[in-house]
Amino acid sequence: MPNPEIVERSTAALPVKLEGSSTNPERSAATKAKLIAATIESLHRYGYAATTTILVAKNANVSRGAMLHHYPNKVALILACMKETYEAEMAYYRQELSPISDPVERILRLMDAVWDCFKSPAGVARTEIWMATRSDADLADQLVPLYRSEFERSKRGMLRLMKEAGIADEVFTYDFLTFSVATFRGLAMS
Secondary structure (H helix, E strand, O other): OOOHHHHHHHHOOOOOOOOOOOOHHHHHHHHHHHHHHHHHHHHHHHOOOOOOHHHHHHHHOOOHHHHHHHOOOHHHHHHHHHHHHHHHHHHHHHHHHOOOOOHHHHHHHHHHHHHHHHOOHHHHHHHHHHHHOOOOHHHHHHHHHHHHHHHHHHHHHHHHHHHHOOOOOHHHHHHHHHHHHHHHHHHHHO
């Protein structure tokens, strides 16, 4: 059974408290991490429509000017959130799968790990963002290329895992990945 603390840590933003003096890049990274964490929380709690840059800046305890410096509008903030949560999920999958030597067991554990991520606050946030593309054309225009890139990366990883397990059929692997993601997204929504 996965450790919920690890799931939460792997799908949330990086730690934001910096001790002692810090460089400008460190302060910038800390501010961005606070904004991403507040975005995830807002999307999870209130949904896409209610998540505004003003609310995110307030909840991150960051000035509006600082937020606009890093993310000039809501779409830029949401895209950054998608990128960060995807990278956190990939790190979580690597952490969960690397100790498992049996390729079939790795695939089975991956399905559990994917579900862990979909039902986490960050997973709910990502689903909220996807649902918002139906009514926000600007978001959809910018998110679709990012999603295609993420999906291609996921597909390459899944192809590698399936080949290690003796399944070399790329069409089957693509269909399996597509079906799994759609199923988990639907289950997370329900």
